[in-house]
Amino acid sequence: MRHIAIIGSGPAGYYTAEAAQKQWGEDVRVDIFDLLPVPYGLIRTGVAPDHQSIKGVSRRYESTAQLDNVRFVGNVTIGEDISIAELRDLYDAVVLATGAPNDKPAGIRGEGLENVFGSASFVGWYNGHPQFAKLNPDLSVRTAVVIGNGNVALDVARMLTKTTAEFTGSDIVGHALHALEKSRIDRVVILGRRGPHQIAMTPKELGELAHLARGCPRVDPADLPAMDEDMFLEPGQRKSVDHLRSFAAIPEEFRCVKPVEIEFDFFASPTAILGEGSVTGLEVERTALDENGRASGTGQTYTIPCGLVVTCIGYKTSPIAGVPFEENAGRFANDEGRILPGLYCVGWARRGPSGTIGTNRPDGFGVIDKIAEDIGSGGGKAGRPGFDALAEARKLDVVTFRDWKKIEAVEEKRARDGAPREKFVDVGEMIKARSD
Numbered sequence: 001m002r003h004i005a006i007i008g009s010g011p012a013g014y015y016t017a018e019a020a021q022k023q024w025g026e027d028v029r030v031d032i033f034d035l036l037p038v039p040y041g042l043i044r045t046g047v048a049p050d051h052q053s054i055k056g057v058s059r060r061y062e063s064t065a066q067l068d069n070v071r072f073v074g075n076v077t078i079g080e081d082i083s084i085a086e087l088r089d090l091y092d093a094v095v096l097a098t099g100a101p102n103d104k105p106a107g108i109r110g111e112g113l114e115n116v117f118g119s120a121s122f123v124g125w126y127n128g129h130p131q132f133a134k135l136n137p138d139l140s141v142r143t144a145v146v147i148g149n150g151n152v153a154l155d156v157a158r159m160l161t162k163t164t165a166e167f168t169g170s171d172i173v174g175h176a177l178h179a180l181e182k183s184r185i186d187r188v189v190i191l192g193r194r195g196p197h198q199i200a201m202t203p204k205e206l207g208e209l210a211h212l213a214r215g216c217p218r219v220d221p222a223d224l225p226a227m228d229e230d231m232f233l234e235p236g237q238r239k240s241v242d243h244l245r246s247f248a249a250i251p252e253e254f255r256c257v258k259p260v261e262i263e264f265d266f267f268a269s270p271t272a273i274l275g276e277g278s279v280t281g282l283e284v285e286r287t288a289l290d291e292n293g294r295a296s297g298t299g300q301t302y303t304i305p306c307g308l309v310v311t312c313i314g315y316k317t318s319p320i321a322g323v324p325f326e327e328n329a330g331r332f333a334n335d336e337g338r339i340l341p342g343l344y345c346v347g348w349a350r351r352g353p354s355g356t357i358g359t360n361r362p363d364g365f366g367v368i369d370k371i372a373e374d375i376g377s378g379g380g381k382a383g384r385p386g387f388d389a390l391a392e393a394r395k396l397d398v399v400t401f402r403d404w405k406k407i408e409a410v411e412e413k414r415a416r417d418g419a420p421r422e423k424f425v426d427v428g429e430m431i432k433a434r435s436d
């Protein structure tokens with residue numbers, strides 16, 4: 001029997017559990033730990049609440065979770081309730097699938113001002129992550145700047161623009177919906193330090209901006225490269241640039257009927273966030289691309305007056321004491337998923353915050369191949385019974401998958417009309433709901 005501990009119940013964690021089941025069938029026991037009492041990580045608190053079809057992938061994880069030899073061990077904090085060293089003693093393999101929950105800092109003056117947020121906290125706020133539920137952003141301002149040209153920047157810009165009706169069918173949490181209903185924001189600037197050909201936005205997500213009830217995208221035609229240069233792009237990127245070209249061609253009279261402008265400001269690198277107490281502006285330097293395609297400052301600066309800044313410039317994994325970490329890349333130091341004997345990583349914790357949800361599946365299967373090579377026909381550590389004895393001795397209040405199904409049922413029952421669920425945003429309330 002092999003005993004595998006997976007730390008993190010997001011996509012990478014569940015794909016790894018699925019791979020372990022395919023590899024060893026009845027000869028493996030998998031425990032999936034999470035610090036929250038609820039599973040699915042990024043699917044629950046990262047994927048945009050209006051992207052329910054993407055969130056639907058959790059049904060696949062549920063079928064893995066309900067296998068007899070796979071167990072959800074919620075409400076357990078690694079490093080506090082149990083250490084990595086203890087887990088390595090108990091399990092034949094420990095796989096860190098902890099994602100990348102921390103914002104990469106922009107490294108500019110003013111990041112600590114009020115109403116300046118990283119996307120981890122801002123997305124966590126509208127998605128009901130307990131850590132960020134009380135963020136309380138001030139949306140009484142007129143201009144928001146979203147820094148970054150990736151899909152998270154698009155998510156944030158869309159959330160700031162949608163009407164209540166457009167959130168029908170989403171699982172945006174009540175506190176965020178109410179705050180957005182009262183928002184006075186009528187200009188969202190999406191700041192990119194490079195140009196239209198260098199965006200990290202995918203066509204479907206970019207195309208959504210054209211169909212917003214209140215928002216209208218604006219692209220300055222002067223920022224677009226000559227049309228014939230598009231043929232050097234790979235097909236997906238070409239489609240994204242097609243969208244930008246169509247935004248640039250929107251006639252002014254159509255734009256006027258939509259009250260919120262979503263303005264792309266390309267070749268613009270943030271240099272300082274201005275204000276005293278709260279943010280009042282963003283200082284930006286115009287850039288040009290150097291011969292390697294990198295943004296290089298031109299020395300020309302200007303200020304965008306704004307009352308809200310959200311940086312969407314990537315994430316970092318949380319380091320764990322005693323586990324080798326690559327500070328620059330913001331992930332665990334690893335060789336194809338191997339960190340130390342018996343210790344592995346997968347997903348964003350392995351490769352950094354890139355790719356789609358599906359990219360984590362081959363990652364999960366890859367790391368299980370490595371574990372299979374390393375364990376061979378061995379294994380046989382204490383595993384589950386060992387952890388259960390330790391949990392009992394430490395009086396840990398473990399939340400099981402069955403408990404989660406009860407929490408889920410209460411969340412579904414208290415959903416507003418048309419919504420799939422109203423999430424609990426407080427860990428205590430989640431735990432209480434399992435006995436409702």
Ligand code: NAP
Pocket residue numbers: 051105106147148149150151152153155192193194198199200202205269270295312313314315353354355356
């Ligand atoms: P991302 O795709 O890596 O984009 C980060 C953006 O931030 C890039 O445009 C980057 O510009 C910019 N940036 C980085 N450092 C900067 C700085 N110091 N100043 C200004 N700009 C800076 O990251 P993400 O948007 O956080 O997304 C993470 C992953 O999740 C991606 O793989 C994404 O596709 C995925 N995701 C997918 C969906 C979806 O499919 N619906 C939704 C959300 C997220 P440079 O290119 O110049 O570095």
